[in-house]
Structure formats: structure tokens, C-alpha cells
Amino acid sequence: MSNVILFNLTTVLFGVASGLYLGALYAKNGKIAVAGTWVCVLAAVVSTAALGLRWYESYQMGIGRIPVTNLYESLVFFAWAVNLFYLLVERKYGSRTFGAFVMPIAFLTMLFAVKNDSSIQPLVPALQSYWLHAHVITCFVGYAAFAVSAGVALMYLLKSKQEAAKINAGVVGLLPGCKTLDDLIYRSIIWGFPFLTAGIITGAAWANYAWGTYWSWDPKETWSLIVWLVYAAFLHARITRGWHGTRAAVLSISGFLATVMCYLGVNLVLSGLHSYGGG
Amino acid sequence: MVDAKHTASPMDRVWNFFTSVKLAIVTLIVLASTSVVGTIIEQNQPPEKYHRIYEDWAFALMDRLNLFDMYHSWWFLLLLVLFTVNLSCCTIDRFPKMLKVVRNPRTKLDESLEKTLSLSDRWKKKGSLSEWTERYAAALSSSFAKPRITEDGGVTHLYAEAGVASRFGVYVTHLSIIVIFIGAILGNVFGFKGYVNIPEGEEVSRVPVRGGSRMQDLGFTLRCNAFSLETYPSGQPKAYKSDLSVINGGREVLRKTIVVNDPLRFNGIWFYQSSYGQAGGATAQVAVSRRDGTPMGGLSLAANEPVPIDGYGIVRGVNYDPNFQGNGPALQVVVEKPGQPASSFWLLQSRPDLDRRRNDALVFSFSGLTSKMYTGLQVAKDPGVNVVWLGCAFMVIGLVMAFFLSHQRVWVRLSPGADGRVDVVLAASASRNRLAFEKKFEKILTGVKSEGK
Numbered sequence: 001m002s003n004v005i006l007f008n009l010t011t012v013l014f015g016v017a018s019g020l021y022l023g024a025l026y027a028k029n030g031k032i033a034v035a036g037t038w039v040c041v042l043a044a045v046v047s048t049a050a051l052g053l054r055w056y057e058s059y060q061m062g063i064g065r066i067p068v069t070n071l072y073e074s075l076v077f078f079a080w081a082v083n084l085f086y087l088l089v090e091r092k093y094g095s096r097t098f099g100a101f102v103m104p105i106a107f108l109t110m111l112f113a114v115k116n117d118s119s120i121q122p123l124v125p126a127l128q129s130y131w132l133h134a135h136v137i138t139c140f141v142g143y144a145a146f147a148v149s150a151g152v153a154l155m156y157l158l159k160s161k162q163e164a165a166k167i168n169a170g171v172v173g174l175l176p177g178c179k180t181l182d183d184l185i186y187r188s189i190i191w192g193f194p195f196l197t198a199g200i201i202t203g204a205a206w207a208n209y210a211w212g213t214y215w216s217w218d219p220k221e222t223w224s225l226i227v228w229l230v231y232a233a234f235l236h237a238r239i240t241r242g243w244h245g246t247r248a249a250v251l252s253i254s255g256f257l258a259t260v261m262c263y264l265g266v267n268l269v270l271s272g273l274h275s276y277g278g279g
Numbered sequence: 280m281v282d283a284k285h286t287a288s289p290m291d292r293v294w295n296f297f298t299s300v301k302l303a304i305v306t307l308i309v310l311a312s313t314s315v316v317g318t319i320i321e322q323n324q325p326p327e328k329y330h331r332i333y334e335d336w337a338f339a340l341m342d343r344l345n346l347f348d349m350y351h352s353w354w355f356l357l358l359l360v361l362f363t364v365n366l367s368c369c370t371i372d373r374f375p376k377m378l379k380v381v382r383n384p385r386t387k388l389d390e391s392l393e394k395t396l397s398l399s400d401r402w403k404k405k406g407s408l409s410e411w412t413e414r415y416a417a418a419l420s421s422s423f424a425k426p427r428i429t430e431d432g433g434v435t436h437l438y439a440e441a442g443v444a445s446r447f448g449v450y451v452t453h454l455s456i457i458v459i460f461i462g463a464i465l466g467n468v469f470g471f472k473g474y475v476n477i478p479e480g481e482e483v484s485r486v487p488v489r490g491g492s493r494m495q496d497l498g499f500t501l502r503c504n505a506f507s508l509e510t511y512p513s514g515q516p517k518a519y520k521s522d523l524s525v526i527n528g529g530r531e532v533l534r535k536t537i538v539v540n541d542p543l544r545f546n547g548i549w550f551y552q553s554s555y556g557q558a559g560g561a562t563a564q565v566a567v568s569r570r571d572g573t574p575m576g577g578l579s580l581a582a583n584e585p586v587p588i589d590g591y592g593i594v595r596g597v598n599y600d601p602n603f604q605g606n607g608p609a610l611q612v613v614v615e616k617p618g619q620p621a622s623s624f625w626l627l628q629s630r631p632d633l634d635r636r637r638n639d640a641l642v643f644s645f646s647g648l649t650s651k652m653y654t655g656l657q658v659a660k661d662p663g664v665n666v667v668w669l670g671c672a673f674m675v676i677g678l679v680m681a682f683f684l685s686h687q688r689v690w691v692r693l694s695p696g697a698d699g700r701v702d703v704v705l706a707a708s709a710s711r712n713r714l715a716f717e718k719k720f721e722k723i724l725t726g727v728k729s730e731g732k
Contacts, residue, residue, distance in 0.1 A: 063511075122511045125518055125539040125552075183714065190682040197678060201671040210540050212551045212659030213472065214667060215463075217350045219318040229311035233304050240300040258311075266318070 003057055003067075004118045006050035007076055011110035013043035014079065018107045021099030025174055033096035040087055040103065047080045054120065063122045068136040070121060071267070075113035077136070078263075079106040081144035085188075089148060093184065095176045101151040131206035139199030139224075143259055145192030146231075149185050150256030153249035156181040160246060182244055185252050193231050200224050223262035230255045297368040306362045313358070317349045363460060366453050374450055381446055386429045386438040388690035388706060396690075398720045399706035402728070408435060408693050408701050414730045415691050415703075422726030423689055437691035445710060448681025451673055458670030465663030471495050473658040477503040478558035479651050482526065486658045495658075497548060500526040504534075506555055506652040519552050521654040547660055554655030561650040563596045563610045565626070568642050575641065580610075591641060592616035599648065603627065610645040685711035689723060 020036035023029075054067040067073045086102045159175045167173070175181070203221070208214040215221060234251045237243035243251070287295065296302060320341070321328075329338055329347060345352030385392055393399065404411055412428065412435045419426045419439050426439035473486040473495055482502035485494045504522040511517045518538050525533040525545045535543045542551045560582055567575040567588070578586055580596035587593050593615045603609030608628040615621045627633055631644035689707040696702040705727060709716035 122513070122515055122517065125516060128518075128538075129540040131540075194675065194678040194682060198675055201675065204671070205668070208661075208664060209542065210551065211553070212542070212549050212657045212661075214664065217317065217322065222314050222318045222350075226311045226314050229307045229314070233307040233311070236300055236304050236307070241304070 003050050003054035006046055006053060007110070007118070008114060010043050010047040010050060010076070010079070011107070011114055013039055013046060014083070014103060014107040014110050017043060017099065018103040021096065021103055025097060025100050028174060030096070033099065036099050036103075037087075037090065037096060040083060040090075040099070044080075044083055044087060047076070047083065051077070051080060058120050061120060063120060065123050066133055066136075067120075068140075069123060069127055069132070070117070072113055072116040072118045074136070074140070074263075075109050075116070078140055078143055078147075079109040079113065081140050082106040082109070082147050085141075085144045085148050089184065089188070093176070093180065095180070097175050098148075098152060098155070098184075101155050102148055105147050105151055126210060129206060129210065131202060131209065135199060135202040135206055138195050138202055142192045142195035142199055143263060145188045145195065146227075146252075146256050146259045149188035149192065149252045152181055152184045152188065153252040153256075156185060156249040157246065160249075178245070182248065185248055186238055189231055189234060189252065189255075193228075193235065196224070196228055196231070200228060219266045220262070223258070223266050227255065227258045227262050230258050294368070294372075297365055298372040299365075300369065302365050303362075303369065306358065306365060310358055310362065313349070313355065316346060320346055320349075322350070323348055359460075363457060366456060370450060370453050377446055377450075381443055384438060384440060384688070386427050386690075387431060387436045388438075388692040388704060392690070393704065393706055396706040396708050398708065398717065399704060400724055401702070401704045403696055403698075403700040403702055405700050408433075408695060411701050411703070412437070412693055415693070415727055418727045418730040419689065419691065419723070422723050423687075426689075426691070434692060434694040437693075438688070440686065440688045442684045442686050442710075444680050445684035445686045448677050448679070448684065451677030452681060453677075455670045455673030455677055458673060459667050460670075462663040462666030462668075462670055465666055466661040467663075470659070470661040470663065472661075474553070474655070475658055476554075476556070476558075476653045476655050477501065478653040479503055479505055497658075498546060499532075501550065502526060503654050506654040508555065508652075519555055519654075521552055521555075521656070523550065523654075547662065549659050549661075551657040551659070552654070553657045556653055556655065558651045558653040561599075561648045563599065563648055564646045565594075565596070565610070565612070566631070566644045566646055568644075570635070570640065570642060577646075578643075580612075585615075588641070592619075594643075597623070600625075606630070608645075608647065612643060614639075682711070685709045685716065687716060687719070691727070 017036050017039040020032050020039060024031075024033035024036060051067055054073070055065075058065050058067065068077050082102065083106050086098065086106070089098060089102075090096060155175050156178060158172050159181060160178050162172045163178055200221075203224070204214040207216070207221075230251070234243075234248065234255060237251065238248055324347070329341075333341065341347060345354070349355055416426050416428060416437055419437060424439040424441045426437040429436045429438070472489045474489055475483055475486040477483055480503070482500050483497070484500040485496050487493075488495050502524045504524055506522070507520045508516065509518040509520070520536050520538050522536045523534070523543055524531045525543075527545075533543070533545055537543045537550065537552050539552045542549050544550075563580040565578040565580055567578060569575060578588075578594060580586060580594065582599075583595055583597055585593045585595050595613045595615075596610055597613050598611035600609050600611070601607075603625060606627050606629060610626045610628075611623060612626060613621055613623045624634070624637060626643055626645035628645050628647055631646075632642075634642045634644060687707065687709045689705070692702075692704045694702045705724060707716070707720050707723065709719075
């Protein structure tokens, strides 16, 4: 299937982009980073085409459904969203050093994805609903924003250590200042949080329409609530108690770990109603 | 200086405890970390299952802590109550203050306020103070928002603001949580959740309520006319369909075929396709005709159940073979006629005329096995659900107001300078996204400064 070939190409492009961004940091060469950006743009085009093609191919097979319904598809969709969110951040903040910390997340996600079954399977009756689109898209935009925030939080931890020691050398010296990083950690979360909220709400609405219960404390639901609570704590700590810097960065990383648990851990470790995983 | 904490009365201390954001953060983190437990220990399983997994002492301890149904335990509910009380107290404490600030904004740019504003600029202009007041008011209106003008001892202040709604975002969000909880309580008190299996052709008017022995009267009758299962060519399930009828006052008032994700609703009660299965054993369908070919109707033979035919005898289906001697599905039938020995013979599904060879008064032909199915339906009545959706809508609106709007304020002070010119100070602040506001500030500043050039 040609969509899988395009996704494999996307994986390679994410790998190349990660390499270029990391290389640019080590060589302190901005031109290499510019090449990284162009590879990311190319990857965005290729992966978008791949998603569209996969959608089209599902219609050709007589199944006809949005390509976000199993582990393989959700992973490639997540990587696609991370890449786009990253490109927006790069454009807005005018710094290419973020790429070295964010693009590897997209690359590793794709590496994990290609290990999974990539065939297009028909939808089980439980997933045949228009709510699927709204639910998955809102959740994954939220996840992608949290991934970017955690990547930046990692940069912050490296940078703040160096700024404290008043040195500005080496690879870390090229990173944007602590103030910018700290701001971006927060900014990504205030994008992610409303999307996660909308994802939980659309999930509840769907569950109510399919099963007659909008909340049943199943592990997936509960973990999405845990993620929501952690970021809610982050926002309160940040806005009203002035938690900046290291403490905020650590909370952002813990929030993302909870997100990974919600997204993958629940399916791989625990049992529940969500279908992807196990595959 | 007197420490406020030490002079506070016990009542104040309780109030301070419940209005603190520190408590909110701690509650959020405690709720998050305790919630993890219930995802690791499978909830609401039969006790035998837990006994297989855990030692007796561990089982006793966990049972004592309600860990097998922790989300409905007294201590988890207590945490949720604490969370709600904290939320409400914070709102009661802060909302009036915020409202006061919004209603009576600081319209004068005095020295103390100026010091707190990082975005500011000052310059001098020749001409009269009133003339520049008018010009700058017009410039602010076009580049930002219409200002209020205050005069105070020969000094004129302009004050303009935008995005006041952002101040309300946090209250709308907090209110939304309380609305959702109210909806959930309404649903729990006035609604019910049940589950019922209805075999094809049968009907129910009462359903067992989940988690109890109570039966809930529906107030009408629901009949399952048929259940069917569709599969993809690969054999994976494509659709589970139940053809349902609502019977009210002795007649059918509604008929709908439901599938997963498309329930039936009547009188506020919803029926959701949930499962299915075989109701009882399979029955063999046998067509009966006279020797001259006149059809006599069909028989439905359950395994070994005798079925009498008037003036003929008793017929029983005794055996079924999915591939009888390589000829496909077949049914073994025993016929007992009064005063005659029982006769036994096989009917092949693929050869409906085969039985003519028996030269009997009646000819039987086997048309296949059918099994009666039942449909499993979730039944729910939740009068609070729309309140929950209202709360959810508030939450999204509140979050957007809080995070994507920013309360932006701009002040201009015009005062007579010592050299006969007008001293002008322009300063601004934004409650959120200050980096982006800096750019906007530059624009406002250029807009105002270019006035009268």
C-alpha cells in the first residue's frame, strides 16, 4: 500500500531533520538548521499526503474511514501533529534550536509506529461514529502540544544549569534564553490544555451516545483525568503562585509522562475500552 | 508590622484555609495520584477474582480502604467535596474583588501605578493640553479602544482597555466544574442505569438496575422483533442490529433498528446496543407438504422435543450433522405413528425432494438450523446529562476566555510642563501574553505619537 511507503519516507525525513538539528547545534552552523527546517516542511507535506492517501485507500477497499483508529495510525497522526506544532513554534519564536529536542520525539514515534501492523482494518461497530473525528483530533493536538512543552522543558533544565554557572559555551550556549524557554513551556500548555479538555468532553459525549454513560472510570478515562489534573495543577501553580523555571519544567515533564501513560501505557499495560494498542 | 496570620480569628483561619490556592494545588495532585490506584487494581470485580490475585491480609486491607470500588468510596468522594468547597470559596473570595476592579478601573496614571508598568514612554509637545487630549483620545480610539477621560488638578488622564472578558474566564471555568457536578448528582439521584437481554420476539416492561437487585418499571413495553449481525468479507463484525418496537397503551408507537452508536429513545429512556447472544438451543426448520405437493406449513423442531401433527403422528428432530456422509447439513427425524413402530430417517438440506422416496402421506424437507438470538441493551435514564453538557460548554468557553484573551490597559497622562509644553506619558499593561503585547504596544505608541506631526 502506497500510504505506508510515504509514511516510511516520513520516518526517514524525521530522522534526517533530527540529525540536521542536532548537527547544527554541535557544529554551531545555522545553515544546517535551515536545511532541517526544509526537511521538516517536506516531511509535513509527505505525511499529510500519506494520511490523505490512506484515507482514500480505505474508501477504495470499501471500508472508508478516517485514518486514526488503531495504534499504527494514532502514532503516525501524533508524529504528524508534533511536526506541524513544532513548525509553528519555530516560525513564531524564530529559533531553530528547539528542533533538536522536539523532532527526535516525532522520529522515535515513527520508529515505534513502523514496528506495528500497518494494514487498513475495517472499523468495529463501537468506533463507527462521527464523534471519532472530533475526539481523536482534539486529543492528539493536545498530546502534541504537551510533547513540545516537555521537549522545551528539557532544554530549560539544561540551559538553567548553565546560566546559573554563568557560562555560555558549548551546545547549550546556543539555546534560547531561559526566559523564552520558560515562556514557551507555559505557552504550549495553554494550547494543549483546552484541546485535552475538549478531547475528554468529546470522548464523554461519544461514550454517552454509545453506552449511555458519559463517565465510567475506565482506565483510559481515568488517566486522561489524571493528565488533566496535573496540568491544572501546573496552571494554578504558575498563574497564582508564580511557579516558574525549574519547578514548572519538572511539572511539564511529569505531565507529559502521564500523557504517554494515558496514550500508550493504558493500552499496553492495562485493560479497557479503547481499541488501539495490543497490536 | 503585625503578622496577619497570628491575629486572625479561628473563623478567619478556616476561611483562609479553604480560599488558598495552595490547597487547590495539593487537592489536584492528591486526586491525580490516588486516581492512579483504581487503574492498577481492576475495579468492581467479583470477590473470588480478588482472592485469586491477593493474599487474604492484602484483600482485607484493600477492601477496608474501598480500593475495589475506590471512585465511589467515602474518602474519594470526600476529596471531591473538598475540591468543590475549595473552588467555591476561592470564587466567593475573589470574584467580588475582581468585579470591583473591573467596574472601577484605575483610570488615573499616578506615580505609584507608573512604577509598576514596564511598558511606558514619555515625550513633550508644544500646544495646549486640551487640544492634545482631544487628539490623543481620537488616536487611541482608532489604534486601540475608546478612552475614558479624567481631569484631576490640571492633569488629564486617558484610560482605555480591551479584553476585560479574560478576567472572567477563570470564574466561568470554575463555575463549569460545579455545574458538571450538579448534573452528575441529578443523574445519580433521578436517573437509573440498567441492562437487559431480550430474546427475539419477546418483550420487557421492567429492567434490572445495575449494581442492585431493584427492577425499574419502564412505563411502556419494549419488544425485540429481530437481531442480526453483519460481517465484513473478512469475517470481522461490521454491525450489530436490533429491530425494536416500543409498545405503549397496547399499540406500537415507535419502531427503530438500533446499532452501536445509534440508540433508541422513548420518554427520556435510552436503549443502547451493547451485546448479543444465542437464546436457548438451535431449532431445525422443516417444511411439510402432502404427497401431491400441497404445502402444509413448517415445523420448528427443538432438539428432541416432540411435535404432534394432527391425524399423522409425533415428529422429533433427534440429530444434526453439519456434513452427513459428505452431503452437507442433514437432520435426523423420528416419526412415531399410533400403533406403529417408530421410524427414523435423515433429511438432507441440499436435497429437499429426497423424502418422497419414503412413500409416506407427508413429505418433510429440512431447510436449515436457525438459532434464536437475544439482544443485550444498556438502558439509561439520565435527567442530569444536559446539565453536564452545559457545564462542559462553559468549561471550553471559560478556558478560551482565560487563555486566549488578555486584559490590555493603556493609560496616557497629559500634564503642563515647566517649559510651557505638555508633558505626555503613555504606559500600558496586559494580563497575559506580554511578549505579543509588546509588539501591539509599539503600534499603539506609533499611532499616538504620529498624531499631529
